[in-house]
Amino acid sequence: MAYQAALRVWRGDHGQGDLTPYTVEVNEGEVVLDVLHRLQASQANDLAIRWNCKAGKCGSCSMEINGRPRLACMTRMSTFAEDEVLTITPLRTFPVIRDLVTDVSFNYAKARQIPSFTPDPSVGLGEFRMQQVDVQRSQEFRKCIECYLCQNVCHVIRDHPENERPFAGPRFLMRIAELEMHPADTADRRDIAQDDFGLGYCNITKCCTEVCPEHIKITDNALIPMKERVAGRKYDPVVWLGSKISRRPRSAGTPKVPGKQT
Amino acid sequence: MTQTTDAPAKTRAQISQKTLRTDPWWRSPGITAVLLAIWVIYATVHVFIGHYYWVPQYHYLTPFYSPCVSGECVPGSSSLGVWIGSLPPIIPYAFVSLPFVLGFRLSCYYYRRAYYRAFWRAPAACAVREPHAKYTGETRFPLLGQNLHRYFFWAAVLVGILLTYDVAQAFRGPNGNFGLGLGTLIMLANVILVWGYTLGCHSCRHITAGRLNNFSKHPVRYWIWTRVSWLNARHMQFAWASLGTLMLTDLYIWLVAAGVFNDPRIFN
Numbered sequence: 214m215a216y217q218a219a220l221r222v223w224r225g226d227h228g229q230g231d232l233t234p235y236t237v238e239v240n241e242g243e244v245v246l247d248v249l250h251r252l253q254a255s256q257a258n259d260l261a262i263r264w265n266c267k268a269g270k271c272g273s274c275s276m277e278i279n280g281r282p283r284l285a286c287m288t289r290m291s292t293f294a295e296d297e298v299l300t301i302t303p304l305r306t307f308p309v310i311r312d313l314v315t316d317v318s319f320n321y322a323k324a325r326q327i328p329s330f331t332p333d334p335s336v337g338l339g340e341f342r343m344q345q346v347d348v349q350r351s352q353e354f355r356k357c358i359e360c361y362l363c364q365n366v367c368h369v370i371r372d373h374p375e376n377e378r379p380f381a382g383p384r385f386l387m388r389i390a391e392l393e394m395h396p397a398d399t400a401d402r403r404d405i406a407q408d409d410f411g412l413g414y415c416n417i418t419k420c421c422t423e424v425c426p427e428h429i430k431i432t433d434n435a436l437i438p439m440k441e442r443v444a445g446r447k448y449d450p451v452v453w454l455g456s457k458i459s460r461r462p463r464s465a466g467t468p469k470v471p472g473k474q475t
Numbered sequence: 476m477t478q479t480t481d482a483p484a485k486t487r488a489q490i491s492q493k494t495l496r497t498d499p500w501w502r503s504p505g506i507t508a509v510l511l512a513i514w515v516i517y518a519t520v521h522v523f524i525g526h527y528y529w530v531p532q533y534h535y536l537t538p539f540y541s542p543c544v545s546g547e548c549v550p551g552s553s554s555l556g557v558w559i560g561s562l563p564p565i566i567p568y569a570f571v572s573l574p575f576v577l578g579f580r581l582s583c584y585y586y587r588r589a590y591y592r593a594f595w596r597a598p599a600a601c602a603v604r605e606p607h608a609k610y611t612g613e614t615r616f617p618l619l620g621q622n623l624h625r626y627f628f629w630a631a632v633l634v635g636i637l638l639t640y641d642v643a644q645a646f647r648g649p650n651g652n653f654g655l656g657l658g659t660l661i662m663l664a665n666v667i668l669v670w671g672y673t674l675g676c677h678s679c680r681h682i683t684a685g686r687l688n689n690f691s692k693h694p695v696r697y698w699i700w701t702r703v704s705w706l707n708a709r710h711m712q713f714a715w716a717s718l719g720t721l722m723l724t725d726l727y728i729w730l731v732a733a734g735v736f737n738d739p740r741i742f743n
Contacts, residue, residue, distance in 0.1 A: 228486030259581045280495030280602055300495050305602075308485035316485050344691040368598040374487075396688045413619070414612035416591050417584055420601035433677070433707065437584050439680035441625070448622035 214239045216295045218248060222260070224304040226311040232300060233257075239290050245301070246274050246285035249313075261312035269426055272360030276313050277302045282362040282424045304365040317361050319439060323381045326409070327388055328468035331400040347396040354391040354435060356427040357384065363421035363431060369414045380411035383421035383431050390435040400468040401448035406439055409470045415440070493604040500600035508593035514718055521725060522567040527732040528552070528725075533736070534644040535658045537728040538665065538721055541634075541641050543568045554640060572637065575630035582624040584677045585714045625678040635666070635673050642666045648743030655742040661727050665720035672713035675706025 218239045221232040237252045246264055253260045265271040267286045274285040279293075279300055293299060307315035332341065364382040365371065381389075389410060393402045406412045417440075421431045429435075445452050494500070521528075521539055528540035529552040536543065536552055543549075544558040545568045558571070567573055580586050591597050598605040613621050642662045648654020673679070684700035687693055706713065731738050 221706065223488055223490070225488070228489050230488065277495065277602065279497045281498075297497075300497075302490060303488050303494060305488060305490065309488050310485065312521060316633050343689075344689040346697060347688070352715070366601050368605055369610060369612060371602075372607075376610065394688055398688075406526060411612075411614075413614035414610070416587065416612050416618075418588050418591055418598060418601075420598070423601050436676045438681060438685050440622070441678060442620040442686060444625065445686065446679075449617070449625065 218290065218295070219298040220248070220252065221300045222252070224312050228309055243290050244286055245278055245288045245290060248290060249285060249361060252422060261310070261314045263314045270358055272358035275304055275360045275365065277305060282366045284360060284426050287426055304361070306365040306371045319377060320361055320364055320384065323385045326470050327385060328400060328402070328470065330395070330398055331468060332397050333399050337364045341397050343396050350394050350434065351391045353389050353415050356429055356455055357385065357387065358427060360426060362424040362426065366424045368420065372408060376411070376414060380414045383436060384413055386410060386415065386433040386439060387431050390439040394437065402468065403443045405468065405470055407443045407447060412439060412443055484552055494602055496602060500503065500603055500737070504593040504599045507589050511590065511593065514722060521729065522569065522573065523564065528730050529728045530658065530728060530738065532649045533654065533656055533729045533738055535662065535731065536641050536646050537725040538638055539725050540569050541637055542571055544571055548584060554644070572634045575627055576634055578629040579627035582621045582627050583714065585710050587621065625682065628676050628678040631673045635670055638666045638669060652743060654740065656738040656740045658727055658731060658738045661724050665717070665724040668713060668717040668720050671706055672717040674703060674712055675710045677707060679703055680707050
């Protein structure tokens with residue numbers, strides 16, 4: 214059954230704007246993005262929305278619906294009461310370009326800073342072999358669609374913009390974990406994870422995991438294992454003593470962070 | 476000549492509300508805070524009372540007093556012997572184990588999430604603005620010390636072995652032969668849950684095989700890792716369940732030792 218839904222949509226640009234009320238028709242089986250498209254087509258032709266696949270795979274339509282970071286294309290209208298007022302705002306962590314579209318270039322800048330995959334140069338092309346169990350942990354992280362909901366919800370930068378420089382955010386700490394766990398990667402990324410990408414800022418409150426539309430266990434499978442590896446490298450006195458008396462093998466070199474001034 | 480102007484500075488959406496969430500986001504941290512506070516107050520009271528921790532007929536020793544190493548411990552309750560003559564009242568009888576058990580739970584990745592949310596409100600819930608002006612996370616002292624969780628894990632393993640020994644003792648009846656009572660079953664359930672919590676710890680997961688990059692070269696360690704990962708996925712449930720049974724076990728032994736009721740015996 215169709216019904217009329219009450220919406221409050223954040224309209225504005227350059228950070229200045231307000232919540233504009235609308236009433237829009239909703240039909241059975243629709244998602245929030247459908248309703249926003251109807252709003253755009255019928256009442257607010259200049260409403261800016263970023264979207265692409267409508268299938269939860271491109272990560273474009275990230276926004277906040279009733280204060281919760283979600284993909285508009287994966288949020289069914291049936292999860293809300295018909296008399297509930299829906300408040301729709303842009304991602305709060307990133308600068309607004311216009312209406313519901315934000316500038317997520319912060320994430321691209323962080324991605325560029327991560328030293329790339331570093332295989333053993335002595336292994337020739339086509340010679341490396343690995344088994345499924347060796348890469349299955351990394352494969353979980355490859356499900357990421359880069360919707361940046363985890364980056365948006367992480368309070369380290371959401372509530373403290375001054376931490377944007379030292380902290381890379383869960384998505385990119387997960388990328389470091391993916392490379393660190395990779396059986397063919399020879400670089401030791403534990404130092405830079407802590408010193409350059411701010412792993413220590415994470416207090417594992419798991420909001421990144423809660424909002425992930427791909428249900429990646431970011432905290433349990435990437436961030437905490439990475440914290441344990443960093444603890445072994447930097448904070449474990451027994452490991453430190455073992456390395457001093459040469460009872461533990463020396464780790465591979467730490468790669469340089471591109472663009473970092475030394 | 477074409478004139479250009481700089482693009483206006485882009486800023487975040489200026490929204491004054493702390494959150495626009497309409498669901499009861501405050502409920503979970505509130506419940507967590509109340510439950511943890513109840514547990515801490517109860518445990519603090521009983522570890523300093525110094526009575527009603529040992530049931531001599533059935534060899535029940537509460538986990539809050541294990542190991543009882545003070546000379547003031549009730550005869551029979553000192554499974555590891557007497558280490559020190561007497562203690563000032565501010566030091567609990569189980570001073571050997573309690574700091575490590577407390578440290579293990581305090582530095583546990585699950586409990587960190589729970590108390591950062593419930594008490595420190597950093598954040599209280601996802602997408603709810605935290606009240607602090609500055610945030611440095613676990614980059615500085617004292618929170619940098621959370622990285623020592625692995626050492627508390629090893630201490631917790633030793634305490635787990637001790638609690639297992641205490642349960643084995645509880646399978647003895649009044650005449651020293653095999654016996655079984657409701658208290659035995661409660662202690663057994665407690666120690667099983669304590670082991671489930673201890674072995675599902677993230678540090679244990681790292682130590683067993685999580686630190687390796689080639690599982691295929693270490694099949695035994697990988698198999699252990701899969702078992703630990705199963706427990707780890709339920710770490711929150713084990714954390715709360717074992718916290719509850721620790722309190723229940725202590726309360727049960729407290730009441731039986733105080734003579735409030737007799738332990739129902741199933742055998743001997």
